[in-house]
Amino acid sequence: MGHKKSHRPYGWCLGALAVTIAVFAAGQLFLCVAYPRNAVGFRLEEGDAANLQGFTLQGLWRQSETAMLSFTLKDGELSTKPRLSNSESDTTWMMARCNLCVPEEDWQEVDAAAEGSYVSGAYGAYFLKTSYEGMQYNAQVTHLEAMYTLTAADGTDRSIRFSLGELETAEPVTVTAELYGEKGNQESYGYFVSAGAVQDIDADIRDVQVLSSTDQVALYIQGGNGESGGIYCVRKFCTSDEIRKQVPEVTVHGVSVPSQTEPYGSIEEVCPFEEGEEMVVCDNQENTRLRTGRWMLTQTQDGTLFLRLLDEEWRPMNRIELDTKLTAGQTVTALPAMRSDEIVFTVADETGAGKTVLLRMQDENIGMQEELALVPESPPITAGFSEDGSRIMTVQETKKELTGTVPGSVQEHYLSSQSLTEELQCSAMAVTGWQIQVYSSQNSATPVLTASLEYGLPQRWREEVWMNGIYDSERTIYLFRVIPAWQTEEAPA
Amino acid sequence: MKMIGKMIGWHWRLVWVPFGLLCGVYGVQQAVLVLLSASSKDLFGNGLTELFLRCGQMPLFFVAMFLVAVIAAAAARSSGRAHSLYTVYTLPHSRRNLPVVQFLLCLLLLLLFGAWQLILYAVLYLPVTMVSAGVTAEMVSVALPQGSLLAEFNANPLMQLLLPVSPKGWGGLIAFLGVLSLESACMACCHGIRRVFVSLAALVGAGTASSTLYLWYHLVVYAIKSPGEWLLLAFLAGTAALSAILTLFNAWWSVKRTEAL
Numbered sequence: 062m063g064h065k066k067s068h069r070p071y072g073w074c075l076g077a078l079a080v081t082i083a084v085f086a087a088g089q090l091f092l093c094v095a096y097p098r099n100a101v102g103f104r105l106e107e108g109d110a111a112n113l114q115g116f117t118l119q120g121l122w123r124q125s126e127t128a129m130l131s132f133t134l135k136d137g138e139l140s141t142k143p144r145l146s147n148s149e150s151d152t153t154w155m156m157a158r159c160n161l162c163v164p165e166e167d168w169q170e171v172d173a174a175a176e177g178s179y180v181s182g183a184y185g186a187y188f189l190k191t192s193y194e195g196m197q198y199n200a201q202v203t204h205l206e207a208m209y210t211l212t213a214a215d216g217t218d219r220s221i222r223f224s225l226g227e228l229e230t231a232e233p234v235t236v237t238a239e240l241y242g243e244k245g246n247q248e249s250y251g252y253f254v255s256a257g258a259v260q261d262i263d264a265d266i267r268d269v270q271v272l273s274s275t276d277q278v279a280l281y282i283q284g285g286n287g288e289s290g291g292i293y294c295v296r297k298f299c300t301s302d303e304i305r306k307q308v309p310e311v312t313v314h315g316v317s318v319p320s321q322t323e324p325y326g327s328i329e330e331v332c333p334f335e336e337g338e339e340m341v342v343c344d345n346q347e348n349t350r351l352r353t354g355r356w357m358l359t360q361t362q363d364g365t366l367f368l369r370l371l372d373e374e375w376r377p378m379n380r381i382e383l384d385t386k387l388t389a390g391q392t393v394t395a396l397p398a399m400r401s402d403e404i405v406f407t408v409a410d411e412t413g414a415g416k417t418v419l420l421r422m423q424d425e426n427i428g429m430q431e432e433l434a435l436v437p438e439s440p441p442i443t444a445g446f447s448e449d450g451s452r453i454m455t456v457q458e459t460k461k462e463l464t465g466t467v468p469g470s471v472q473e474h475y476l477s478s479q480s481l482t483e484e485l486q487c488s489a490m491a492v493t494g495w496q497i498q499v500y501s502s503q504n505s506a507t508p509v510l511t512a513s514l515e516y517g518l519p520q521r522w523r524e525e526v527w528m529n530g531i532y533d534s535e536r537t538i539y540l541f542r543v544i545p546a547w548q549t550e551e552a553p554a
Numbered sequence: 555m556k557m558i559g560k561m562i563g564w565h566w567r568l569v570w571v572p573f574g575l576l577c578g579v580y581g582v583q584q585a586v587l588v589l590l591s592a593s594s595k596d597l598f599g600n601g602l603t604e605l606f607l608r609c610g611q612m613p614l615f616f617v618a619m620f621l622v623a624v625i626a627a628a629a630a631r632s633s634g635r636a637h638s639l640y641t642v643y644t645l646p647h648s649r650r651n652l653p654v655v656q657f658l659l660c661l662l663l664l665l666l667f668g669a670w671q672l673i674l675y676a677v678l679y680l681p682v683t684m685v686s687a688g689v690t691a692e693m694v695s696v697a698l699p700q701g702s703l704l705a706e707f708n709a710n711p712l713m714q715l716l717l718p719v720s721p722k723g724w725g726g727l728i729a730f731l732g733v734l735s736l737e738s739a740c741m742a743c744c745h746g747i748r749r750v751f752v753s754l755a756a757l758v759g760a761g762t763a764s765s766t767l768y769l770w771y772h773l774v775v776y777a778i779k780s781p782g783e784w785l786l787l788a789f790l791a792g793t794a795a796l797s798a799i800l801t802l803f804n805a806w807w808s809v810k811r812t813e814a815l
Contacts, residue, residue, distance in 0.1 A: 071563025073570070077666050084669035088717045092707065 108514030110137030112499050115447035116454050118399055139516065272343050272357075272375070279331075279375050281340050290339065292332035292375050331375045337362045342393045342406060356404055358395070360387055368404070370425055379425040383418075391415065399445030399454070413437025419444050419453060431502050439496065446502070453500040453508055459515060461493045493517050561655040562662070565629035572625050573663055577670050580618050584611055588678055592685040595692075602682050603710040606675070607768075612712050615671060616764035620757055622667050623734050626660035627741035653739045653808060660738035664731050668716050675713060679703045711767050730763055733798045740804040752804050759797030766790040 118134040133140050272279040272292065284290030334340075343357040355371040364387040370378040385408060387393065396405040402422045409415035414437050421429040429450050435441075439457040446453055494517020500508035587609040591597050597605060606612070707713045718724045737756035744752055769787050 071559045071566070074559075074563045074566040074662065077566070078662055081662070081665040081669045084672055085665070085717070088672050088707075089719075091704070092717055092719060 104517060105139070106494070106515045106517050108497075108512060110139075110514065112512035112514065113137040113454070113497070115449060115452065116399075116445070116499075117448070118443075118445070118454070118456070134516075281343065283339060284334060284336070289336045290334045291330050292371075294329050294331050294375055332369070332371060332377045334359065335361070338367070341366065341387070342395045344395045344404070358383075358393055358406065364388060366393075368420070368427075370422070381427060385418065396441065397443050399443055403445050405441075405444045407435055407440065409435055409437075409440075413440065417441055417444055417455065419446065421446050421450065431508060433500065433508055442495075451502060452511070453502050455498045455500070457496045457498075459494045459496050459517060558651055558655055558658070561651065562659050565626075565655060565659050566662075568629045569625050569659070569663070572628075573622065573666075576618060576621055576625065577667065580614070581670070581674050583614070584609075584674055585678060587611070588682055589685060592682045593689060595689060601686075602675075602679055602706040605682065605686075606710060606712075612768055613761075613764050615712055616760045619664060619667060619734060620760045622663045623660055623738035623756060624741065624753070626656065626663050626735075626738045629656070629659065629742070653743050653805070656739035656742040657735045660735040661731060664734060668731075672713070672716055675707070675710070676703065679706060715767060729798070733759060733801050736805050737801045740801065740808050743808045744804070748804070748807075752801070755797050755800045755804065759794055759801065762790045762794040762797060766794055 113134065114136050116134065116136070272281050280293045282290050282293055338359050338361055341358040341360050344355055355373070355375065357369050357371065359367045359369055361367070366383040366385045366387060368379075368381040368383055370381070372378055387408070388410075390411050391408055392410075394407045394409070396407065396417075398405045400421075404420040404422065405417065407415060407417045413435070415435040417433040417435050419429075419431045419433070420427050423429075429446060431446075431453055433444070433453065433455065441455045441457050444453060444455040494515060497514045497516060498510055499512040499514075501511050502508045588602070588605050588611070591600075591605040591609055592602075597608065600608065707717065714723065715727060715730070718727050734756065737752060737759065740752040741749055741756065766787065769783065769790060
């Protein structure tokens with residue numbers, strides 16, 4: 062034996078090399094075989110999926126713009142596709158483990174940044190303080206100016222600035238606008254001055270609303286005093302860098318501000334309303350960017366509802382009178398639809414009771430229309446016809462209470478900047494899935510419930526979402542929400 | 555080529571005992587620390603990956619890798635009954651074979667140690683999960699989810715380094731092993747102050763590689779991307795790159811001077 066060793070001293074060496082190669086190869090094989098690229102999914106808990114024949118539902122279960130789980134429910138078969146758009150998608154396969162550790166504040170920013178909209182502005186003097194430009198001050202009384210910075214979903218930020226001063230609206234007009242700092246900066250402030258007094262950002266201002274801010278900024282300006290309202294589009298965009306380059310700064314009362322001599326936002330009326338017509342609701346839901354057209358509901362002074370169909374440029378395509386009249390106290394809410402040719406909205410009174418109206422459009426007119434009673438406890442998040450229109454599907458979120466003890470170490474783990482060591486008893490309602498109901502609609506004055514199914518996150522995922530979703534900045538438990546963003550099908554060729 | 559193989563085998567015989575001891579000590583400390591952590595109520599809720607990281611196993615792994623490189627280098631300087639240098643002097647081969655032999659030997663040992671770490675991690679998964687589940691049952695009314703073995707492999711930055719799945723990952727692993735092996739060869743072939751210098755470069759390189767990997771993991775997972783952290787990451791990456799460049803220079807200088815013999 063010793064003689065053999067002296068002639069082949071590298072025998073053991075080769076053995077060690079073989080073992081090493083085997084271990085690494087086994088590791089790679091394990092990763093390749095077991096990698097569950099489509100394993101994160103939802104489970105049918107109750108009901109028979111065969112009842113969903115003829116329906117196609119697509120949606121997103123989204124934590125952020127870069128981490129989402131898209132799923133498709135087609136003829137009862139539900140498939141999911143993890144979509145992690147960050148560069149580490151090969152290694153961070155489970156978004157619920159990593160990307161759920163997002164502060165609540167980021168959620169708000171992400172949601173708003175994706176869909177734009179609302180808050181702050183004033184007629185007359187205008188006072189803004191944003192985190193990226195410092196203090197801005199505009200003392201012009203006859204003009205209305207606003208700086209609008211949007212952090213777009215693609216990570217870039219766009220800023221516009223527009224003037225409404227030349228519109229000569231009879232009533233004092235306020236502009237609502239979202240103010241953001243540079244990308245990633247959560248600090249944003251908005252104040253406005255009206256009649257010489259600083260007012261709060263959360264004041265209820267509804268005269269002007271921002272309808273869209275993703276592709277282009279569209280505003281709804283309410284009419285009044287004989288003036289009709291309408292939709293206006295801001296036509297010129299500048300990046301914040303361009304604004305800095307183009308606009309020379311001047312000093313007003315010791316504060317450096319951009320000059321007002323070169324307004325670089327132009328605004329155009331694209332859809333004038335009839336006299337007395339007011340917007341009730343606009344389809345500016347989360348899936349707006351997935352749609353090719355837009356719609357809004359308006360009402361006349363007697364409460365009659367009108368459906369306005371608009372093209373991508375917010376120009377009018379058709380105006381249809383609906384057989385619904387709004388009474389005092391009723392509110393209308395637009396819901397994301399399951400198909401691009403369908404429109405869903407609810408009409409509810411103060412108690413939440415009312416109806417869900419489902420329309421399928423055909424050649425810019427209503428092809429099918431159904432109404433369902435609205436249950437206040439479980440309002441739908443979407444609804445739609447089956448392919449042949451014989452049945453209706455409604456989807457409600459299901460919520461369940463999750464309870465448990467969160468030790469200080471877990472809180473500390475997700476909150477490295479704070480040291481919380483006490484155990485925390487948690488109990489909170491969390492969205493865990495969807496209740497799907499199928500109604501027959503053919504030859505029936507009132508749709509009849511024919512099937513009820515429940516899809517949801519498996520128990521394991523619920524707990525994981527719950528545990529990983531804890532973020533405690535002020536010892537308040539936040540749970541990450543399921544945000545449905547129902548994609549529409551592609552338009553038929 | 556056959557002579558190189560024989561020399562690797564000869565040097566392997568000189569280093570396998572200390573290498574085996576290192577593997578044994580490393581494995582025992584890892585098992586003890588991770589299992590103790592799993593049984594701690596203070597660390598309840600953490601999976602194998604987090605326990606592994608909290609126990610400092612990632613820097614320890616890089617320290618152990620550095621020690622492997624030192625052990626490999628020591629083969630060429632062994633004394634006592636082995637007297638490798640005497641054997642090397644009398645072998646009919648080019649003097650420049652020695653750096654190649656040391657490089658390949660160190661590479662083999664590093665790979666073997668990496669494989670040992672993979673086996674350890676896989677073996678520890680089950681007991682750690684069981685211990686952790688026991689603690690969970692005491693503290694929480696609901697059954698908390700446990701990460702699967704695959705999830706633990708994917709979530710651990712060290713396992714991501716050892717089991718790369720992307721070209722970038724492969725490049726990182728090859729660069730790390732290559733540079734450390736080269737440093738080991740330089741340690742074996744240099745004399746005097748240069749050896750100290752090379753050893754320090756290797757230590758700094760391993761340390762910065764560890765820190766860079768951990769910080770990158772931290773930035774990706776927790777999305778805390780403050781400018782300061784990016785600056786620190788850039789600094790660490792720069793230091794690691796500098797260490798690699800120094801190693802290449804040392805390797806070139808060693809071969810040029812043929813200081814080995």
